[in-house]
Amino acid sequence: MPNSPAAETLSPAEVEKRTRSHNARRQLLKSNPSLYISKVRLSVRQIPGHVTERLLKRLAIHAIRTFEDEVKKGVRVGLTEDELAEVVDENDEEEVGQKNKKGMQKAAGRCTGVKQAKIIRQQERVDPVTGKGRSKGYGFLEMHKHADALRVLRWANNNPDLGPLFEDWRKDELRDLIELENVKETKDDLRLRRMKDELAGVAKKRTGTLIIEFSIENVQVVNRRNALQQERAESVG
Secondary structure, three states: OOOOHHHHHOOHHHHHHHHHHHHHHHHHHHHOOOEEEEEEEEEEEOOOOOOOHHHHHHHHHHHHHHHHHHHHOOOOOOOOHHHHOOOOOHHHHHHHHHHHHOOHHHHHHHOOOEEEEEEEEEEEEEOOOOOOEEEEEEEEEEEOOHHHHHHHHHHHOOOOOHHHHHHHHHHHHHHHHHHHHHOOOOOOHHHHHHHHHHHHOOOOOOOOOOEEEEEEEEHHHHHHHHHHHHHHHHHHO
């Protein structure tokens, strides 16, 4: 908010973006009874164009761990008891119950805390390196727990350190992709050259800091999405 300590680190334009978003969200929630604020899904805006789903997921994992490290060091305040209490998103209750019945909780040992990382992409413009549509600069992070979603939001929202981190992570990702392309029997020389060119000068053009908010969801859309995810899970199973 404009009068908060965090606002002092932002330009007036960045403060205005966040204020407009806050007001628009309040009006949207008032106007439609089917809308609600998710406890586990985060809306992420002002994402640099070179950030992929893999990097967005890496951000969430890094944010959770770093948040807890900073709490231990006394750099930041930890979550309250109420915030740490496990809260299941109302629209996920049925899904969680079904997973437990099938014994899928056995995989919890490898759980990163991230349920989904999604970048919204353009369909008409394809990225020559990834083969996917170019990023529109926003996306979503869905966590398994409300507490982890809070950790990600509080650490990553408006964090100026993320620009350099994303650039380093993108270089790691490109090196992995180049290595995979090199071991193929038939290399895509054009794609390989483009990846090397990007690695030599990973986008250093910075956007503003990330704007992260709990996502506004539509009950009907969420129910359809959960049904589709279940169908896919059952077809795989």
